Amino acid sequence: MDFEDIKLIKAGRVATLMIDRPKVYNAIRFETMLEIDKALDDIEADNEIRVVIVTGEGEKAFVSGGDISVMAQGLSHVDTLITVGKGQDVITRLENFSKPVIARINGFALGGGSEIALGCDIRIASENAVLGLPEIKLGIIPGYGGTQRLPRLIGMGKAKELVMTGDHITAKEAFEIGMINKVVPKEELDAEVDKLANKLADRAPVAMHMAKVSMMNGVQSDLNTGLHTESRCYSICFGTDDRTEGMNAFLEKREPKFTGR
Numbered sequence: 001m002d003f004e005d006i007k008l009i010k011a012g013r014v015a016t017l018m019i020d021r022p023k024v025y026n027a028i029r030f031e032t033m034l035e036i037d038k039a040l041d042d043i044e045a046d047n048e049i050r051v052v053i054v055t056g057e058g059e060k061a062f063v064s065g066g067d068i069s070v071m072a073q074g075l076s077h078v079d080t081l082i083t084v085g086k087g088q089d090v091i092t093r094l095e096n097f098s099k100p101v102i103a104r105i106n107g108f109a110l111g112g113g114s115e116i117a118l119g120c121d122i123r124i125a126s127e128n129a130v131l132g133l134p135e136i137k138l139g140i141i142p143g144y145g146g147t148q149r150l151p152r153l154i155g156m157g158k159a160k161e162l163v164m165t166g167d168h169i170t171a172k173e174a175f176e177i178g179m180i181n182k183v184v185p186k187e188e189l190d191a192e193v194d195k196l197a198n199k200l201a202d203r204a205p206v207a208m209h210m211a212k213v214s215m216m217n218g219v220q221s222d223l224n225t226g227l228h229t230e231s232r233c234y235s236i237c238f239g240t241d242d243r244t245e246g247m248n249a250f251l252e253k254r255e256p257k258f259t260g261r
Contacts, residue, residue: 005032007057008039013050013201014194015043018057025064026056028112033087040093047260050201050208052097053193054120055104056113059186062103062129065111068138084143087112091119091145096216098209100200104193105129105180110168115144118153121212122196123180125171126189131179132168152219154178204242205260210234 005028007018017039019026043049056062094101094116103109103117105125114131117123125131133146141147142163151159154177162169171183184192200208210233218226237243241261249256 003035003039005029006035006039008042010046010049013048014053014197015046015049015051016053016055017043018055019063020057021067022057022060024067024069025061025108026058026113027064027067028116029067029070030083030086033090037090037093040090040097044098050099050205050260051197052099052101053104053197054094054101054116055106059106059128061107061113062105062109063113063116064108065113065134087144091116094119095121095149096212098212099205100208100212102193102196102200103180104189105131105171106186106189111135111142111146112144115142115146115149117180118145118149124182124184124189124193124196125174125180126186127171127183128186129171129174129183130168131171131174132166133163134166134168136164136166150179202255202258204237204240204246204256204258206240206242207237210237 003020005019005021007016007020009016009018017036019028019032021027021032043052100122101120103120103123105117105123107126107129109117109125109129109131111132111134114133117131133142133150135142135146147159147163150162158177161167169177169179171180174180175183182192214226214230214233217229221229242256242258245258246256
């Protein structure tokens, strides 16, 4: 599959989805989001792939935000609703993807970059990473879910501060407020991400998917509805070959070999 704005790299059980626009610090445009969506189609259909890594080309940027040279041209109200809605759909798809998604944050993750990272399951950043939602400084607001996912992740007070000031924060600050999971030295980023990807790839794929479904659906509902969702997801896991393998491996004191069935 040929792409212009991204690269899709598969290695064993891991697929890396790389934003590849280094001349503009991996800034995204509408076409970028469409390509991400197509890449996810490919990954979802590949039963060999168990984990997805999302990152940016080079060392300077994960995704520096929206491509302002494109945005400055403007769109009609209707066209804006369509394009923004599609971008939201793609990031929501990442968030609910059937396989775990790791954000490898290797530099600037601003605006849409932070929003893509927020749609991933786990976020690991290098020490030189910079995050933020600076859209307010352009006379707009975050449009790919930043006003919704950030307060759910870090609380309304701090989220309001970041969205309303548009300030950038360091990876260390992002970790301290719970926006990212881990910060590592730049030279250790690949090893740390690969270590986590391999750990997740060893887990039972159906159970991994059900864990995501249970948490993502449950957090948006009341406790009783969430518990009902959990019980349904639990029962699905219990009917799998992987459940049998996992429990037998435990009793036999060996590592399980999950097949996703």
